[in-house]
Amino acid sequence: MRWADLFAMSLGNYGRARLRSVLTTAGVAIGTALVVLLIALATGAEDNVRRSVFSIGDLRLVTVQPFQPGANGLSAVPRTITDEVVAQLRRIGHVESMFRQFDAPLGTIVEGGDDATIRPQGIEPNAPVDRGDLLAGRHLALGDRAVAVVPGNIARLIAPSVASAIGRRVTMRIGGAVKLGSTRIGGSGTPRDYGITVIGVFDEQASGTSVRIPLDDALAAGADNRGLTPDTIKQSTGYSGIAIEADDSTNVADIVRGVQELGFSSFSLKQVIEQIDQGFGVFRGILAGIGGVALLVAAIGIANTMVMSVLERTREIGIMKAVGASPRDIRALFLAEAAYVGAFGGIVGVALGIAGGQVIERIIRNLNPRTNPGPIFVVGPDLILAAFALAVVVALVAGFLPARRAMRMSALSALRYE
Amino acid sequence: MGVPAVEMQGLERVYRSGRSTVAALAGVTMAVERGEFVAVMGPSGSGKSTLLNILAEAALARHRARRVGMVFQAFNLLPRYRVVENVALPLAFAGVEPAARHAKARALLERLGMAARAEHRTNELSGGELQRAAVARALVADPAILLADEPTGNLDSASGATLIGIFEELNAHGQTVLLVTHDAQIAAHAGRIVRMRDGRIAE
Numbered sequence: 001m002r003w004a005d006l007f008a009m010s011l012g013n014y015g016r017a018r019l020r021s022v023l024t025t026a027g028v029a030i031g032t033a034l035v036v037l038l039i040a041l042a043t044g045a046e047d048n049v050r051r052s053v054f055s056i057g058d059l060r061l062v063t064v065q066p067f068q069p070g071a072n073g074l075s076a077v078p079r080t081i082t083d084e085v086v087a088q089l090r091r092i093g094h095v096e097s098m099f100r101q102f103d104a105p106l107g108t109i110v111e112g113g114d115d116a117t118i119r120p121q122g123i124e125p126n127a128p129v130d131r132g133d134l135l136a137g138r139h140l141a142l143g144d145r146a147v148a149v150v151p152g153n154i155a156r157l158i159a160p161s162v163a164s165a166i167g168r169r170v171t172m173r174i175g176g177a178v179k180l181g182s183t184r185i186g187g188s189g190t191p192r193d194y195g196i197t198v199i200g201v202f203d204e205q206a207s208g209t210s211v212r213i214p215l216d217d218a219l220a221a222g223a224d225n226r227g228l229t230p231d232t233i234k235q236s237t238g239y240s241g242i243a244i245e246a247d248d249s250t251n252v253a254d255i256v257r258g259v260q261e262l263g264f265s266s267f268s269l270k271q272v273i274e275q276i277d278q279g280f281g282v283f284r285g286i287l288a289g290i291g292g293v294a295l296l297v298a299a300i301g302i303a304n305t306m307v308m309s310v311l312e313r314t315r316e317i318g319i320m321k322a323v324g325a326s327p328r329d330i331r332a333l334f335l336a337e338a339a340y341v342g343a344f345g346g347i348v349g350v351a352l353g354i355a356g357g358q359v360i361e362r363i364i365r366n367l368n369p370r371t372n373p374g375p376i377f378v379v380g381p382d383l384i385l386a387a388f389a390l391a392v393v394v395a396l397v398a399g400f401l402p403a404r405r406a407m408r409m410s411a412l413s414a415l416r417y418e
Numbered sequence: 419m420g421v422p423a424v425e426m427q428g429l430e431r432v433y434r435s436g437r438s439t440v441a442a443l444a445g446v447t448m449a450v451e452r453g454e455f456v457a458v459m460g461p462s463g464s465g466k467s468t469l470l471n472i473l474a475e476a477a478l479a480r481h482r483a484r485r486v487g488m489v490f491q492a493f494n495l496l497p498r499y500r501v502v503e504n505v506a507l508p509l510a511f512a513g514v515e516p517a518a519r520h521a522k523a524r525a526l527l528e529r530l531g532m533a534a535r536a537e538h539r540t541n542e543l544s545g546g547e548l549q550r551a552a553v554a555r556a557l558v559a560d561p562a563i564l565l566a567d568e569p570t571g572n573l574d575s576a577s578g579a580t581l582i583g584i585f586e587e588l589n590a591h592g593q594t595v596l597l598v599t600h601d602a603q604i605a606a607h608a609g610r611i612v613r614m615r616d617g618r619i620a621e
Contacts, residue, residue, distance in 0.1 A: 005510050016498060319494045321478060323508040323555060411478050412471050415494060 001329045010336035017309065024305045025345045027298035032349025032391045033356060035291030036384075040357050040377035042284035048374045049276055053269060059249040060096075061128055062256055062268040064089060064242040069265045076265055080238035085262065092258035094251035095244055099127035103240040104218040105188045105225050107174035109150070109211070112157035117178045118150075118211040121240075122218020128243050130202075130212050137166040137200030140212060148172065149200035149212040162201045172196050172211070175225045189225035295390065299398035302341055306334060306402035310409075317406050318414025331407040338399025339392055346391030353387070354379050420451035423563045423594045424473060431468055442468040444617035450563065450596050455589040457597045457608035465617040466598045470567050473596070487556030487564045491571035493548040495540045501551050502527065502536040508559040519558075526554040530584060546577025553584060563594045570604050582607045 014021050067076040090098055104120040123130055123140065130139045135152050148170075152162055159165035176191030177184055196213065219230040226233065244259075246252050252270040259266040310317070317330055325333075357377030365371055429446040432439050443465045450456050458466045477486040487508075495504045502523045509519035527536050530550045535543060543551065549569055556564055566585070570578035582604055589595050589609070597608060605611050613620040 001511050002513055002515065005516070009510075012498065315494075316496060319496060320507070320511070322474070322488050322490075322494070323511065324559060325511045329511055410475075412475060415490065415492075 001325070001332070006329075006332055006336055010333050011340060013309075013313075013333065013337050014340040020305055020308075021341065024298075024301050024341050025348065027301040028295070028341055028345025028391050028395060029348035029352055031291065031295030031298040031394075032346050032387050033352035034294045035288060035390065036350055036353025036379060036387045037356050037360075037377065038287035038291045039284060039383055039387075040353065040379045042280060042287050043378040043380070043383070044374070044376045045283070046276070046280040047378055048372055049280075050273060051374060053273055053276065058128060058245070059268075059270050059273070060246045060252065062244040062246065062252055062259065062266050062270075064244060064259050065265045065267060066238055066240060067265050068263050069260070079264060080236070081240075081242060081264070082235055082238050085264070086239070086242060088262055089242060089244065089259065092244075092255055094247050094254050096247040097245045099124045099243040099245075100215060100239045101127065101129075101241045101243065102215055102218045102222060104213070104221040105175050106178045106180075106185075107172055107176070107187075107191070108178055109154055109158060110171040110173050110193070112154055112170075114179050116154055116157050117180055117209055118154065118172070119207075119209045120148075120172065120174060120211050120213050120218055120221065122215040122222075123212055124215050128245065129206075129210075133202045133206055135201045135203055136163045137198070139200055140214060144199070144214045145217060146194065146196050147199045147214065148196045149202055150198055151204035151206075151208050151210060152201055153204045153208050154211065155198065155201040158198070165198050165201055168198050169195060170198060172213075174221045189227075192221070192224050194221060295394050298345070299394045302338060302395050302398035303402060305341075306338060306399050307405070309337075310334065310402050310406045313406075314409065314414045317409050318411050321409070321411035322415060327407040330409075331403045334403035334406050335396060335399050338395045338403070341399075342392035342395025343388075345395065346388040349391060350384050350387050354384075420453065422449040423452045423454070424596065425449040426469075426473075429469070429472065431465075431472065441617050443472070446614075446617070446619055448612060448619060450594060452562075452594055453589075453592050455585065455595045455597070455607075455609040456612060457599060457605035457610070458612045458614060459599060459602065459605045460614035460620070461600060463616075464614040466600075466614050467567055468617075469614070470565055470596070470598045474565055485562045487559065487561035489549070489552050489556050489564065489566040489569045491568040493540075493545075493552050493572070495548060495551060495555070497540050499540075500536070501532070501538050501540060501543065504540065505551060505554045505558055507555060512559060523554065523558055526558055527551070530554050544577070545573050546580060549573060549577070549581055550584065553581070553588075557588070557593070563596060564588070566595065566597045568599055569597070570599065570601065578604065 064081065066079055066081050068079045070076045086098070086100060089095070102122040104122060107118055107120060109116040109118055121129070125140045125142045130149060137149070140147070140149060150165070155162045155165035158170055159168055172194045173191050174194065175189040176187045178187050216230070219233060222237065223230045223233045228236070244255055246255050249270055252268050256266050256268060256271060320330060357379065361376045364376060426449070427447050429443050430441065431443040432441050446469060458469060460466045474486060474488055496507070502520055505523035505527060506519040509522065524533070524536055527533055530553060532547060532550050532554065535547055535551070540548060570581055573581060585595055585597065586607055599605050
């Protein structure tokens, strides 16, 4: 039998019991629409989260933390990042650049008053934290000493405007009691004052208390605070963290593994995103499962309709067999009819899912105009194709047993069936 | 002796119902030669229809349905297709493309005096016309043998006479025909009559 005849004949069969075909198809359409809608919702949510994660920072970045990951449920064990460790880290493959960081004890900018509590971060020039977020001035540069890049809110405490803070000499008091929010805490060691020049002001969105100072200044201040030398503090306390930049974000996993092999804990946005992806995979799976149940109900509907249809057309099947239809022709006719249910249901369902998503999105935006501007439902071409294919496959599977039943009917006893 | 189109040897069929068994066919040996027109006659229950069914089943089981053309008492046309489509149906299953199979179907309908009815639906036809369409359908794939099971059973006598005339004419052109009937007048048109009784050939 030719394909064109097969599809023409089964289309005729599909169109004959119109109400029944329409109802069965509607079942498939609703199931498909639900699958599309729920997956689109999950995709939209994932896109939104990913977008906000991407906006936080660089995917190539791995931060080495001064502790060892705790094994299975145990808490992390502190470990010292010495210069030796730094040298070992540098030997990991795909490392493009490394930046050491040492956080000095909490302190204040004296001219800013009680509220100007700071966390002095000793960093190297061009460190990832000190990039592209300036409101005024410049970033740290090689050879800088006794300078600071301060957040906007601190700048406004010590000068009338952000711009006028640049070049101002202020006193940085490290150690001793500080005010954090509304509580005063004792702080560490004896307070000591350092004269510094403000060279840059960054947007305080990143942090309202971090003050970026040269690494050597921070090490010296930390050592002073505890009555040590910078070299001994490097050995005993170690660095607060190492920022590693990979040559490419795809190699981040390799670097993370290298860091772990050295016995240090690490943090990277890339890992966070992978975890997000994993989490959303589960979320999407659950939603697709809910849609799948609707599709399963539709499949049972198809199977039921087809069983009825086979019974009703017993005589017709007998006639077809008697005039030369092979059992495979008969099966193909019924499967093609099921495929029509799946295909029409799939097309209508995908359209319904997309339209439904837009309607729901509009309603949500009307109710709450401040909703996240990213689309809530995201329907890509792969989702459209997959949903359509799923509808057809489900219909074919549902039609298989009834089709086989038709195929196996004996021609002449079918002819005697009234 | 001619070449046999169908040959049966010691054909038996036993129906079991509960404890008792009924032998519908109790050893039938016969042959239909090519070009022959044979009528199998007998009262109901004599096994004549069983004989025909076994021939048809054997042909179907071997996927050689195209080697036999079947005509039934109940016509068995598909009501949702036009007459020409019904006639062409065996060729559709044989994979013949629409233009060619419809041309052949129309030619056959014309030969059977049905040209004017080709585009009609089956519910617009009389019994005699339906059966002629069914004969056209049985012939469209050029079968080796035409099997007819009480083809005049649902027809008035005039239509029956026309139909049997068609069978005679087909046979005159070389078509092998095996006809089952209980009507002696119909059977009289055949070249040879085989009488059956109680599952056996009577003489």
